[in-house]
Each structure stands twice: as structure tokens, then as C-alpha cells.
Amino acid sequence: MPDMFETPMGRRIAYHRTKGRGPGVVFLGGLMSDMTGTKAVHLEDWAQRAGRAFLRFDYSGHGQSSGTFTEGCIGDWAADAMAVLGALTEGPQILVGSSMGGWVSLLIARAMPERVAGLVTIAAAPDFTEDGMWASFTDDQKAAMERDGVVHLPSDYGEPYPITSRMIEDGRAQLVLRSPLYLPFPVRMLQGTADEDVDMSVALRLLEHATGDDIRLTLVKGADHRFSTPDCLTLIEKSVEKVAHRG
Template sequence: MSSLEFLTRLPLPRLAYHRISAQNPGVVFLSGFQSSMNGEKALALEEYCRSAGRSFVRFDYTGSGSSDGNSKNCLLGDWKNDVLMVLDNLTTGPQILVGSSMGGWLMLLASLARPGKVAGLVGIATAADHFANAFEKLPPELRSEAKRMGQYRVPSKYSASGFYTIAYDFVKESEKHHVLQSTLAISCPVRLIHGMADDMVPWQISVKVAEQLASDDVDIILHKNGDHRMSQGDDLKLLVATVGDLMLRLTEKDLK
């Protein structure tokens, strides 16, 4: 396993990361909401990149995992800036961004902001525009309570406490980063993996993302029994194979 390091960026909190410096295009993994860089998908991709001689970065957003800061004070825009900071300071050359859930949304935002740095995208249960859309589906009385209290709870089997607490200001700020209302000026190859048993982000969201992308090189890969996390053995094999195929395609393209 690569060693833990920290990206210092005063006055902002330090970002914790693991990095392999090797051949490009490399891979940058973007985790989901309240997840860390030590999940099964990140580690499986690190192992693949090490064996393939490819660069790789996994990191924790501000206030998450081993990074400094308090996640309760963070907005989606802060985590988008974390991704851009990692791209600008911890990578050289073209990268494949692999984003899980919220990380899939952030990979789209990063690609729009740094098109010259992004060679390809692989989304896993891409949660584009998720927070405000999910909030609007809550019963009116819960939405009113969230506005009054400044936060609300969302039941989740993926949290040790059984729920996630989400700040109302976080939801409202996330609306500034919506991407599905118009064409996404992203021209690189994109692969969108989604489990059809996902009970948090419907697989139809990946179809919507594909429809909005300017790129013609877009594949949607539906895994019938896959859940939201897509972290089981077969899920990880699918992820690694998808990233490997995209890397091969990009390498062959560069050789032509």
C-alpha cells in the first residue's frame, strides 16, 4: 500500500492522500458522500494501477477520513475545489477520473473546469444533482422542518448510525453545481456503471447524464444485481475491467 501523505494548502485544511507516481494516463479516485479513500473500490483501483504501472491518487475530501477540517462546515463547492486542488498539485499529464456516487458528480464538475487534465471518466452510481432532487422528494412537513432546524436526517444502511445528517445550507449550495439542465461540454470518453438494485440513486440518472454529455464515446453499463456501493467482488472486477479497457483505448489512441 502507498504511504499516507498530506497536501498543505494554507489557509485551507490539509488533504490526506495516497499516490503512486508512474505512467499516464493515471487514475484519480473520487469517493462518495461521507466515504473515505480507504474503501474497497479505491483500494482495488490502486492495486490495479500498481500492477499496470499507472499513476494513481486517492484522497479524502476536507473534513473526511484522514483530512483536516470539519465536514459539517463543508459545501459541495468546497469538495469540488478539493478535487481541482488534487488535479493541479498531485497529478501531471492526463488523468482518468473515477467517481463513486457524489464523486461521480464531482468528476463531471472537475472535467468541466479542467478539460485539459481529464482524459476519461468512469462513474459509479453517478449522483448528479442528487441532494436537491432528493430533498424535493421529502414530505412537505419534513422540508419545512429542515428549513427551520437547518438540517435533516436521511435513513441510510451505509451509515453506522443508520442515517446521514445533511445541512439545509449544503443542499441549497449544491444547486449551484447542477449539471443536468443543459448539455455538458465534456468530449472525452465516458463510462457510466450503475447497479439496477441501487436504492439511493436510480440507474436512470446515469442515462440522463449520458444524454447530456457532448461526447459521443459514452457507454452505460448496468449491473442487474448491483447495489449503490458496487463494492462486491463481481462489482470490483467490473470496475477494474472498465477502467482497464478505457486506459487501453486511450493509450492506443495516443499511439496512432
């Protein structure tokens, strides 16, 4: 059973924490995913073997945390992550952000850079509500959003994604690719060339936009959005190790 933490906003966040040396590693999952995913559990096992502190958790409305998905938005989930980081970790952390978690990690880096030792992003999806969703909505979908407050998008991972008007509107307040983005710590970005959810061009745009002295992008030919093959999981491990060493 996970431990539970109540945020200052009153949301109950489920988490698993591994004690160990720092800098610790915090895994930030993707949209409608939870902390039992392959990458999160694999990294926890790696951290335990390496003796490194590790934290995985569910955003509100995800997994075993309180709330429902349709109540939440990017700003809420970033606030959850910042509250967890502040209360359940000590010192600067290495953030490992998968898909939406990559966006959340960038919001954390912008809001509390002193708590970030480095970033490892996996198919990071910054600004996806605006550039990936709203920009691709048809006129009918935009009308449905205005009428019903929600549009259901098909998913390769199970039930359709209910995308609310609040998520779209809040996303516009969380954009990170429209203003300077300074990342003053080691950053390793990982991206599959066969990713059908987050196009390779997003990784290239983030690489070009962000500024910092140690930012690198690794493209893996043929890797998809899950990025969970044995080779991909090993690459994630090695990337975290390199960030920890350089930090």
C-alpha cells in the same frame, strides 16, 4: 499514514499516491465515504500491479482530512478535488467517480477538461442534493431545515447523514444536468439495477443529457450501490483499462 496536502483554501487533505505511468487514475469517493473503501483500495492495488499512477484522497470533512462533514458542501469537495488534481498529478488523468464522486468528476470535467483523459463513473449521482434529497423532503423536513439548518437522513452505511441547508443551497450552484455537458473524452458509466440509493433512471438521464463521441453505459443486473462484488470490481478495472487505451 497518509501524506497531507494543504489546499489554497487552507484545508488539509489526506492522500495516498502511487507513482507510475500515465494517464494516471484519480479515485473520487462518495458522500461520507473515505479513501479506505473497497473500490479505492482495490483500484490502488490494480494500479500498482499495472504500473500506473494512482491517487486516492479524502475530501475535507471526510476520513483523515481536516474539517467536519457539516461544514462542507459539494462546491467545497469539488474544489478539494480540483486542488489535489492540479498539485499532485501530472497531465490528463482518468477520473473514477463513485456516487457523489461521479458528480464531482463531472464538475472537474466542466471546469478543467484539459486535465481529464477520461471518466469512469460508478452509480454517478449528479445533482442529487436537488433531485434526490430536496425533491423528496416532506413538508416537515423542509420546515426542520429552515428552523435548524440541518436534516438527518437515515443511512444503510452507519450514522445518519446530516444534510445541511448550506449543502442544499450550494448544490443548486453546482448542477450539471440543467445546462450543456460536453465530455470530449472516453466515458464509461457503470450502474447496478438493484441500486437503492441512486436509481437506474439517473444513469439513463446522464447518458441522454451528456454529449460526446465516446460515452457508454453498462448496466449490471442485480448489483447494488456498493458495486463491490468481485465481478463489479473487475468491471471497474476493465473500464479504466479501456478508457486508458482509447484515450
